[in-house]
Amino acid sequence: MTSVRKVAVIGGVRIPFCRSNTLYADQSNLDMMSAALNGLVERYKLSGVHIDEVIGGAVVSHSRDWNLAREAVLNTKLAPSTPGVTLQQACGTSLQAAGILMAKIAAGEIECGIAAGSDTTSDAPIVFKSKFAKRLVEAQGAKTLKDRLGAFKGLSLSELAPQPPSTGEPRTGLSMGQHTELMAQDWGVSRADQDQLAYESHHKAAAAYREGWMDDLVVPFAGVYRDNNLREDISLEKIATLKNAFDKSERGTLTAANSTPLTDGAACVLLASEEWAAARGLPVMAYLTHTQNAAVNFVAGDGLLMAPTVAVAKMLQRTGLKLQDFDFYEIHEAFAAQVIATLKAWEDPVYCREKLGLDAPLGAIDRTKLNVKGSSLAVGHPFAATGARIIANLGKLLSVHGGRGLISVCTAGGMGVTAIMEGTKAAQGSMPIAAE
Secondary structure (H helix, E strand, O other), X not given: OOOOOOEXXXXXXXXXXXXXXXXXXXXXXXXXXXXXXXXXXXXXXXXXXXXOEEEEEOOOOOHHXXXXXHHHHHOXXXXXXXXXXXXXXXXXXXXXXXXXXXXXXXXXXXXXXXXXXXXXXOOOOOEOOHHHHHHHHHHHHOOOHHHHHHOOOOXXXXXXXXXXXXXXXXXXXXXXXXXXXXXXXXXXXXXXXXHHHHHHHHHHHHHHHHOOHHHHOEOOEOOEOOOOOOOOOOOHHHHOOOOEOOOOOOOOOOXXXXXXXXXXXXXXXXXXXXXXXXXXXXXXOEEEEEEEXXXXXXXXOOOOOOXXXXXXXXXHHHHOOOOOOOOEEEEOOOEHHHHHHHHHHHHOHHHHHHOOOOOOOOOOOOHHHEOOOOOHHHHOEOHHHHHHHHHHHHHHHHHHHOOEEEEEEEEHHHEEEEEEEEEXXXXXXXXXXXXX
């Protein structure tokens, strides 16, 4: 029986993330995922190399992208024998992909794999109403011109109205922003605290670019060299002037600044056994040691984006770790309010007892260890790509500073995907905060 093996994070790359309908307006999910994968191939000298599995996907995708991961592989310089598996779990897609690869590598089923994600709302699928779609199917199957024309008998102009994709929750009809407004109200998250977190995210990410941190994490694509949502000149005073984005009443606190914008982009990360890495002369950045998936009943009133609180609690119980046993916390910033609500929940004894089944609260974290190189509020959030971006960034942090890191990603549908990564060495002295 094969013993469980350690799973190495070799590294990852991404293309710059861009606000939707800006610099990547003409790029598809396939274009972007292929570019990210080719960046990884070049970075780690994988041209012609067989990878045991590439798992990746996109949240907003066309029907033509039913085999997205495999088609992206065939667009790269990887060996064409590399399988591509298309997966989708909303914003947790590429982190979930990494978890699946981790389990397969640990069990000895495969030696290496790539987790990837790509998303664009610039190239979103536009469909017609079902009545008109049925007419098209009927016309396509007709054997005579008369029958084809007959399929459109009684056609009304209203049937031709396109149906754009929606990011609203099918079960509630509310957008993610509207759900997060409810969470902010439930947890008493102030507008000022949200704005402060958004400001810090931009400040840290801008400093990371200035210090060269992003140089080996981001590969140019389509003439773009850095994320175009990032605002180096951001100020709390300017943020405070923005109007509410979702709840227009006095209760509303979410704005365009403390919420992630719709974003286009792609990212990928290479995982492997230690033996495979050593054979190719590739140093290990860190280890992916645990992942956890969870969901909450948001339809009945649980916060839509609170599932990571459950996943982290389960993962800590399984590993015997405390919430404070981490040197870095990478909490995806879908909204500033969601991050703050998550942290408040872990500190709340009633929530931890009633929702997490714990005798005591998980407690507070050291906020100086949170998203030290900025996160989604600053760089943007192409849904399926964010997990891979975070793994690559945390892997680099652990390779430089050692220690242990926690990843938390909330997703649509009331789900959450979390992970633990370990450095190859113990934490080395004080942990970094982005330079001023």
